[in-house]
Amino acid sequence: MTIYPAIDIKAGRCVRLTQGKADQETVYSLNPAEVAAQFKAEGAEWVHVVDLDGAFCGEPQNLAAVAAIVATGLKVQLGGGLRDAAALARALSAGATRVVLGTRAAESADFVAEMVGLYGERVAVGIDAKNGKVAVKGWVDTTDTGALELARRVAGLGVRTIIYTDIGTDGMLTGPNLPAQAAVADAVVASGAQIIASGGVASMADVTALVALARAHANLHGVIIGKAIYEKRLTVGEALVEAR
Numbered sequence: 001m002t003i004y005p006a007i008d009i010k011a012g013r014c015v016r017l018t019q020g021k022a023d024q025e026t027v028y029s030l031n032p033a034e035v036a037a038q039f040k041a042e043g044a045e046w047v048h049v050v051d052l053d054g055a056f057c058g059e060p061q062n063l064a065a066v067a068a069i070v071a072t073g074l075k076v077q078l079g080g081g082l083r084d085a086a087a088l089a090r091a092l093s094a095g096a097t098r099v100v101l102g103t104r105a106a107e108s109a110d111f112v113a114e115m116v117g118l119y120g121e122r123v124a125v126g127i128d129a130k131n132g133k134v135a136v137k138g139w140v141d142t143t144d145t146g147a148l149e150l151a152r153r154v155a156g157l158g159v160r161t162i163i164y165t166d167i168g169t170d171g172m173l174t175g176p177n178l179p180a181q182a183a184v185a186d187a188v189v190a191s192g193a194q195i196i197a198s199g200g201v202a203s204m205a206d207v208t209a210l211v212a213l214a215r216a217h218a219n220l221h222g223v224i225i226g227k228a229i230y231e232k233r234l235t236v237g238e239a240l241v242e243a244r
Helices: 032-041 052-057 063-070 085-093 103-107 109-122 147-156 178-191 204-216 236-243
Strands: 002-010 013-017 025-029 046-051 075-079 098-101 123-130 133-136 141-146 161-166 194-198 220-225
Touching: 002 032, 002 052, 002 063, 002 194, 002 236, 013 032, 025 032, 032 046, 032 063, 046 052, 046 063, 063 075, 063 085, 075 123, 085 098, 085 109, 098 103, 098 109, 103 109, 103 123, 103 133, 103 147, 109 123, 109 147, 123 147, 133 147, 141 147, 147 161, 147 178, 161 178, 161 220, 178 194, 178 204, 178 220, 204 220, 204 236, 220 236
Parallel strands: 002 046, 002 220, 046 075, 075 098, 098 123, 123 161, 161 194, 194 220
Antiparallel strands: 002 013, 013 025, 123 133, 133 141
């Protein structure tokens, strides 16, 4: 599995939100690029970056910070506010290796198809689920669309990377929702799409459990780890060793 340590950026700072709630914010660093450099020093090749301001307002707000992270030499998977073609172009110009469509992917299959046509495997879709339903606009709104339904739809449009976040576990340090991750992997396995699990990792035991799950679900490709790293419950280096 690929380990994606997470950096969430709000007002230029590295923060974590509990279950995506803007009023439940913990600031971990004033310099996201320094955090990224530490991840790279521990052996990371990728970092998952979320522009939280972009997610809430609908267009990227922290691309200068993203460019600084890119300058550390890490490959950046970037989401947050990427809701039109111009925003994707700006994010890729800032150096992102992969861009993540969230809200817009739930709204428009045509847009997803168009962006995949332009950028191929550099386009991922993030599916954020609350009780099995897709949440959008920085998790503020919950739709009637089922998470598995959306996963099948975007995989059918040629999306090859799907990030599945279980909102109920995100930032809670209670362990990942393994059945939900297995279900979404199974839902798209025939398409060749890969799943990156997100939400709830609290310990090395959780990483071990996800690695075991990946043995049974070969398209479970990676895991995003955030708060557990910042709360020093595990290190990036330890997770990388377990995932090899």
